[in-house]
Amino acid sequence: MKIILTGDRPTGKLHLGHYVGSLRERVKLQDSGEFDEIYIMIADAQALTDHAGTPATVRENILNVALDYLGVGLDPKKSTIFIQSQIPELFELTAYYMNLVTVSRLERNPTVKAEIAQKNFETSIPAGFLCYPISQAADITAFDATTVPVGEDQAPMLEQTREIVRKFNDTYGNGQEVLVEPDILLPSNNVCKRLPGLDGKAKMSKTLGNCIYLSDPADEVAKKVQTMYTDPTHIKVTDPGHIEGNVVFTYLDAFCTDTAAVNEMKEHYQRGGLGDVKVKKYLLNVLEEMLNPIRERRKQYESDPAEVMAMLKAGTAKAKEKAATVLSKVKQAMKIDYFA
Numbered sequence: 043m044k045i046i047l048t049g050d051r052p053t054g055k056l057h058l059g060h061y062v063g064s065l066r067e068r069v070k071l072q073d074s075g076e077f078d079e080i081y082i083m084i085a086d087a088q089a090l091t092d093h094a095g096t097p098a099t100v101r102e103n104i105l106n107v108a109l110d111y112l113g114v115g116l117d118p119k120k121s122t123i124f125i126q127s128q129i130p131e132l133f134e135l136t137a138y139y140m141n142l143v144t145v146s147r148l149e150r151n152p153t154v155k156a157e158i159a160q161k162n163f164e165t166s167i168p169a170g171f172l173c174y175p176i177s178q179a180a181d182i183t184a185f186d187a188t189t190v191p192v193g194e195d196q197a198p199m200l201e202q203t204r205e206i207v208r209k210f211n212d213t214y215g216n217g218q219e220v221l222v223e224p225d226i227l228l229p230s231n232n233v234c235k236r237l238p239g240l241d242g243k244a245k246m247s248k249t250l251g252n253c254i255y256l257s258d259p260a261d262e263v264a265k266k267v268q269t270m271y272t273d274p275t276h277i278k279v280t281d282p283g284h285i286e287g288n289v290v291f292t293y294l295d296a297f298c299t300d301t302a303a304v305n306e307m308k309e310h311y312q313r314g315g316l317g318d319v320k321v322k323k324y325l326l327n328v329l330e331e332m333l334n335p336i337r338e339r340r341k342q343y344e345s346d347p348a349e350v351m352a353m354l355k356a357g358t359a360k361a362k363e364k365a366a367t368v369l370s371k372v373k374q375a376m377k378i379d380y381f382a
C-alpha cells in the first residue's frame with residue numbers, strides 16, 4: 043500500500059512557500075494515481091500549540107486553508123481532506139507515544155528550537171508545543187502513511203516519527219511491524235525545499251509576515267514583488283549584479299519553467315546592464331500565470347462555504363474510521379484491549 047499523509051496549520055492563508063514546498067507536489071501525486079489513499083490534514087490542534095489564546099484565528103483559517111486546497115487542485119474525490127481536532131484517536135496515540143520519547147530528545151529538535159526562539163518561548167515553553175512532533179508522529183502513523191510530502195523544515199519531524207515507529211515496534215510489536223515507517227518526500231528542486239521570504243529571510247512563513255499568499259489579488263502581488271529583496275550592491279543598471287541570495291532569481295528558479303530564459307537573465311544581470319525592475323516584471327508575469335487559475339478556482343468555492351464545510355465533514359468522518367482501525371491495532375499490540 044502507498045499512502046500519503048500531509049497537512050498545514052490553519053494559522054493563515056497558504057502562501058508560495060506552501061505551494062512549492064508541498065502543495066504542488068501533492069497535486070501531482072494525487073493525479074498520478076499511484077497512491078492507494080491520500081489524507082490531507084488541517085492541523086488545527088497543532089496550530090493551538092502556539093495559538094492557544096487566539097482560537098478565533100484558527101477557526102477562521104480552517105475555511106481559508108480548505109479553499110486554498112481546492113484552489114490549487116486538490117480534489118476531495120481523490121484526497122481525503124479532514125480536520126485534526128475532530129479525530130480523538132490522534133490524541134490517544136499521542137499520549138501513548140509520549141512514553142517512548144524523552145524530553146531532551148524533544149529539546150534537540152532543530153526546527154522546534156528555531157521556532158521556540160522565534161516565538162520567545164525560551165523561558166516558558168508550552169508543553170503542548172514542545173510535544174507537537176509527537177502529535178505529528180501520531181498523525182502520520184494513524185493513517186499507515188508511507189509518504190509524507192513536505193518542505194525541508196519538516197525533516198526533523200519525520201526523523202522523530204521514524205524513531206517512534208521503531209521504538210514502538212521494538213517494544214510492542216512482538217516481531218511484527220505494527221506501525222509503518224514513513225518516508226519524507228521533498229521537492230526535487232532545491233530552492234523549493236525552503237523557499238525564502240520576500241525579505242530574503244531563510245523561510246517564507248506566515249509568522250514572519252514575508253509572504254505572497256495564493257489568494258492575494260494581482261495588484262497586491264505586484265506591490266509585493268516590487269518590495270522583494272535583490273542585490274543591495276546593484277545600484278546602477280550598468281553595475282554587475284549578484285544572483286546569490288537575490289530573492290527574485292530564487293523565485294524564478296522555483297516558478298519559471300523556461301530555464302534557458304532564466305539562465306540568460308542571470309548572465310546578463312551578473313554582467314551588468316539588466317535592471318531589477320525588468321527582472322521583477324518578468325517574475326510577476328510568471329507568478330500571475332500560475333496564480334490566476336488558482337485564484338479563479340478558489341473564488342468559485344468561496345461563494346459556497348457551506349459546501350466546503352460539508353466536504354470537510356465527510357472527509358473527517360472517513361479519516362476517523364481509518365485512524366480508529368490503526369488505534370485498535372496499537373491497543374492490541376500494547377495489550378490494553380481489555381474488552382475486545
Ligand code: ATP
Pocket residue numbers: 049050051052053059060062063064191192193194195196234235236237238245246247248249250
Ligand atoms: P507557521 O508560521 O504558522 O508555522 P508556515 O508558513 O511555517 O506557518 P506550516 O503550516 O507550518 O506553514 O507548514 C505547512 C507545510 O508547508 C509544511 O510541509 C512545510 O514544510 C511547508 N512550508 C512552509 N513554508 C515553506 C517554505 N517557505 N518553503 C517550503 N516549504 C514550506
Ligand code: MG
Pocket residue numbers: none
Ligand atoms: Mg511552520
